[in-house]
Amino acid sequence: MKKFFALVLALCMALSLVACGGSSSSDTTTEDTTGDVSTADSVEDAEASIAEDSTASDGELITVGFAQVGHESDWRTASTQSCQDVFTEENGYELVFVDCDNDSATQLEAVRGFIQQEVDYIIIDPIVSTGWDTVLTECEDAGIPVIVIDRTIDDSDKYAAWVGSNFTTEGLAAGEWLNAYTEAKGIEITGILVIEGTTGASATLGRTEGFQQIADAYGWTILDSQDGDFTQDGGQEVMESYCKSYEGQFNVVICQNDNEAFGAMTAMTNAGVSYGVDGDVILISFDACTAGLEYVQAGDINADFECNPLAAPFVAEVIEQLEAGETPETEVYMEEHWFTYDDTVSTFTVDGEEQTVTVVTDEVVEAQY
Numbered sequence: 001m002k003k004f005f006a007l008v009l010a011l012c013m014a015l016s017l018v019a020c021g022g023s024s025s026s027d028t029t030t031e032d033t034t035g036d037v038s039t040a041d042s043v044e045d046a047e048a049s050i051a052e053d054s055t056a057s058d059g060e061l062i063t064v065g066f067a068q069v070g071h072e073s074d075w076r077t078a079s080t081q082s083c084q085d086v087f088t089e090e091n092g093y094e095l096v097f098v099d100c101d102n103d104s105a106t107q108l109e110a111v112r113g114f115i116q117q118e119v120d121y122i123i124i125d126p127i128v129s130t131g132w133d134t135v136l137t138e139c140e141d142a143g144i145p146v147i148v149i150d151r152t153i154d155d156s157d158k159y160a161a162w163v164g165s166n167f168t169t170e171g172l173a174a175g176e177w178l179n180a181y182t183e184a185k186g187i188e189i190t191g192i193l194v195i196e197g198t199t200g201a202s203a204t205l206g207r208t209e210g211f212q213q214i215a216d217a218y219g220w221t222i223l224d225s226q227d228g229d230f231t232q233d234g235g236q237e238v239m240e241s242y243c244k245s246y247e248g249q250f251n252v253v254i255c256q257n258d259n260e261a262f263g264a265m266t267a268m269t270n271a272g273v274s275y276g277v278d279g280d281v282i283l284i285s286f287d288a289c290t291a292g293l294e295y296v297q298a299g300d301i302n303a304d305f306e307c308n309p310l311a312a313p314f315v316a317e318v319i320e321q322l323e324a325g326e327t328p329e330t331e332v333y334m335e336e337h338w339f340t341y342d343d344t345v346s347t348f349t350v351d352g353e354e355q356t357v358t359v360v361t362d363e364v365v366e367a368q369y
């Protein structure tokens with residue numbers, strides 16, 4: 001049973017590490033408590049984990065409670081699927097899944113419910129980054145290790161590990177790509193509109209902060225930046241109001257996830273505003289799930305900055321390490337790519353590090369989640 005689990009885990013890890021193909025803008029890395037960063041970017045690493053993991057079990061099912069944000073986006077669906085694929089009985093787990101419907105009170109309640117159920121581990125994808133210390137102390141008192149995924153917790157360190165993405169880097173990359181693209185095309189940026197994700201979510205905070213830094217550096221005007229709640233309806237509603245308030249004043253729209261971009265496209269089409277590679281407005285998105293990439297390939301979205309939702313295999317590895325009495329790495333960063341319609345910009349620099357883009361082809365779309 002354990003060997004089978006370890007093999008599945010290793011395969012999942014290997015697949016998620018190579019799934020996107022193309023060139024990598026950042027490797028999946030882990031950081032230990034001393035701040036040292038190591039890289040786990042090869043099939044050999046995944047294979048090595050078979051031997052390591054296969055010694056850790058007593059054959060009992062491990063109960064895992066997962067307090068998921070909700071079901072607001074394609075990204076979220078992929079994240080949920082990743083956990084449901086990995087934390088199966090076949091792999092030695094019983095998963096208790098709660099969809100918190102983007103409500104922070106429900107999420108705290110879910111975590112307290114897991115404590116009452118005496119689960120072995122708790123996974124939290126925190127809707128917002130603050131308000132966590134009390135409930136995490138309760139988990140600690142109950143002796144239940146917490147693993148945080150995706151969004152970060154900023155007001156408590158009472159968890160064993162975090163697995164996710166560097167949202168500020170995603171925002172910086174979007175900004176630097178936009179600068180290189182507009183220079184290459186000879187386009188002058190007249191005005192930028194941002195549709196943010198959920199207020200208080202670290203994904204929103206990081207992407208906003210990263211892009212703002214670049215806007216400040218190049219002297220761009222951000223006309224407005226409003227919450228679209230990471231949903232298609234939210235994106236459409238905000239864009240409808242932008243089209244009225246800023247008619248003729250903008251030529252860049254930044255949507256902080258794909259679903260908002262889908263809504264924004266509907267609003268712009270209805271308002272007679274053209275977008276994408278042949279349009280008047282440059283449209284940038286984040287997440288790069290399959291549907292987002294299809295729009296990039298079609299030229300409707302100019303560039304899509306990936307946020308990798310397939311965290312579960314890495315969470316399982318953390319749990320295996322805790323089961324074995326080892327101290328897991330405290331931070332695990334997912335591998336991510338920057339996707340574009342064409343290679344007008346093939347490389348650009350973020351904080352002195354060269355970034356390469358992946359031009360979206362049929363194979364790229366097929367390999368994506």
Ligand code: GYE
Binds near residue numbers: 150151257287307
């Ligand atoms: O970008 C969005 C989702 O937290 C990174 O949440 C995640 C974000 C993702 O709803 O689509």
